[in-house]
Amino acid sequence: xxxxxxxxxxxxxxxxxxxxxxxxxxxxxxxxxxxxxxxxxxxxxxxxxxxxxxxxxxxxxxxxxxxxxxxxxxxxxxxxxxxxxxxxxxxxxxxxxxxxxxxxxxxxxxxxxxxxxxxxxxxxxxxxxxxxxxx
Amino acid sequence: xxxxxxxxxxxxxxxxxxxxxxxxxxxxxxxxxxxxxxxxxxxxxxxxxxxxxxxxxxxxxxxxxxxxxxxxxxxxxxxxxxxxxxxxxxxxxxxxxxxxxxxxxxxxxxxxxxxxxxxxxxxxxxxxxxxxxxxxxxxxxxxxxxxxxxxxxxxxxxxxxxxxxxxxxxxxxxxxxxxxxxxxxxxxxxxxxxxxxxxxxxxxxxxxxxxxxxxxxxxxxxxxxxxxxxxxxxxxxxxxxxxxxxxx
Amino acid sequence: xxxxxxxxxxxxxxxxxxxxxxxxxxxxxxxxxxxxxxxxxxxxxxxxxxxxxxxxxxxxxxxxxxxxxxxxxxxxxxxxxxxxxxxxxxxxxxxxxxxxxxxxxxxxxxxxxxxxxxxx
Numbered sequence: 001x002x003x004x005x006x007x008x009x010x011x012x013x014x015x016x017x018x019x020x021x022x023x024x025x026x027x028x029x030x031x032x033x034x035x036x037x038x039x040x041x042x043x044x045x046x047x048x049x050x051x052x053x054x055x056x057x058x059x060x061x062x063x064x065x066x067x068x069x070x071x072x073x074x075x076x077x078x079x080x081x082x083x084x085x086x087x088x089x090x091x092x093x094x095x096x097x098x099x100x101x102x103x104x105x106x107x108x109x110x111x112x113x114x115x116x117x118x119x120x121x122x123x124x125x126x127x128x129x130x131x132x133x134x135x
Numbered sequence: 136x137x138x139x140x141x142x143x144x145x146x147x148x149x150x151x152x153x154x155x156x157x158x159x160x161x162x163x164x165x166x167x168x169x170x171x172x173x174x175x176x177x178x179x180x181x182x183x184x185x186x187x188x189x190x191x192x193x194x195x196x197x198x199x200x201x202x203x204x205x206x207x208x209x210x211x212x213x214x215x216x217x218x219x220x221x222x223x224x225x226x227x228x229x230x231x232x233x234x235x236x237x238x239x240x241x242x243x244x245x246x247x248x249x250x251x252x253x254x255x256x257x258x259x260x261x262x263x264x265x266x267x268x269x270x271x272x273x274x275x276x277x278x279x280x281x282x283x284x285x286x287x288x289x290x291x292x293x294x295x296x297x298x299x300x301x302x303x304x305x306x307x308x309x310x311x312x313x314x315x316x317x318x319x320x321x322x323x324x325x326x327x328x329x330x331x332x333x334x335x336x337x338x339x340x341x342x343x344x345x346x347x348x349x350x351x352x353x354x355x356x357x358x359x360x361x362x363x364x365x366x367x368x369x370x371x372x373x374x375x376x377x378x379x380x381x382x383x
Numbered sequence: 384x385x386x387x388x389x390x391x392x393x394x395x396x397x398x399x400x401x402x403x404x405x406x407x408x409x410x411x412x413x414x415x416x417x418x419x420x421x422x423x424x425x426x427x428x429x430x431x432x433x434x435x436x437x438x439x440x441x442x443x444x445x446x447x448x449x450x451x452x453x454x455x456x457x458x459x460x461x462x463x464x465x466x467x468x469x470x471x472x473x474x475x476x477x478x479x480x481x482x483x484x485x486x487x488x489x490x491x492x493x494x495x496x497x498x499x500x501x502x503x
Contacts, residue, residue: 019472078418
């Protein structure tokens with residue numbers, strides 16, 4: 001039992017993993033898309049920061065940039081970024097229930113209820129934001 | 136017995152003869168209650184006795200017969216031919232492990248990692264036998280039971296791209312078992328296990344791809360175990376600054 | 384194998400997790416409002432006019448809200464980009480990538496703090 005485990009010499013073959021492993025299955029690909037969504041979210045918030053920065057540059061500069069945001073290029077970016085941001089939300093909130101176990105005294109909240117509550121929270125918060133801006 | 140047959144394409148690797156793996160195709164009789172392991176045993180018994188592969192219990196509890204079946208890591212004793220018939224079944228050794236021979240892979244790396252996480256009850260003082268058994272409530276059992284179901288079949292390591300890319304990663308099963316013992320009310324070894332589990336080769340390598348939990352035949356959910364460990368480790372990290380008088 | 388507990392990773396992971404929660408809860412609607420509501424005719428473009436926007440972000444609470452909204456997802460993205468580059472096979476400059484990613488997020492934080500709390 002105490003013999004060194006490499007007492008028997010053997011050759012092994014280790015296949016090399018390709019950097020395109022994530023193209024090999026749909027689930028791996030969707031994982032990469034989930035990671036990519038963070039880049040689009042970051043892109044959007046930086047754009048938002050730039051917009052807010054231009055508020056310090058005066059009305060003309062700001063207004064001209066606002067107009068440029070209505071061009072097809074930006075609308076395409078916003079549309080793609082929106083799809084990715086929603087994908088992030090669904091994949092993120094979808095796993096919270098598996099990770100955070102909520103226990104109040106002797107009652108353990110079933111993970112599905114936890115997940116459902118986070119989604120309800122999301123829709124509620126979105127409704128509040130929508131109300132503030134769209135009314 | 137009907138005349139139906141199914142083609143099984145198997146990886147062969149004979150290190151004394153070749154530098155790289157090759158493939159061999161066998162025609163195996165098809166029966167709709169056969170699993171892939173039955174097909175392999177048929178090949179070994181009736182066609183080609185030189186084929187090497189691991190198996191044992193043939194009922195999904197020993198964890199020996201893990202292999203890649205059409206690119207997915209599966210237990211050959213739990214995968215039915217009828218889910219693939221009449222198409223060809225491709226059997227390859229478990230991914231991300233070095234191949235010793237044919238379908239047999241080298242799992243020493245996992246064995247070392249499993250040992251490193253100390254998968255046993257650690258106590259400062261053992262309770263003497265006269266004092267009786269350790270009592271556990273049903274809830275205390277429930278806290279860790281799911282993670283105790285691991286049969287060390289290593290399908291999760293095959294499914295994990297992080298382990299495939301960088302095999303210093305301690306890996307899903309070992310980390311799930313560390314969590315199992317941390318969650319056991321009888322255990323007092325959290326601090327010892329955390330040094331290993333919360334090392335940069337442990338939980339922090341994981342990017343929650345989640346494939347490990349998808350392929351696990353015992354529904355252990357190692358991905359959840361790892362994320363919960365991340366949460367707990369992070370909470371303790373903040374506590375150590377904000378409440379330095381605290382324990383653990 | 385000599386394992387040592389990683390004492391810095393929990394911080395970056397907590398920033399990633401907080402950023403992920405902010406992004407998950409708030410970003411979709413803000414994105415919709417900021418970029419798609421006007422072209423879709425659901426929003427009066429005047430809501431984003433100079434005067435209107437200055438009014439919206441003048442209260443200190445609004446500045447803090449938008450600061451958090453902008454900064455936290457940067458740490459989330461930095462963490463994901465750092466690991467994704469690794470998973471895409473770019474491992475040679477892994478330490479530099481580490482600094483580049485989080486450095487970028489810190490830079491963004493600094494810029495946002497300067498804009499919100501100094502310029503505005």
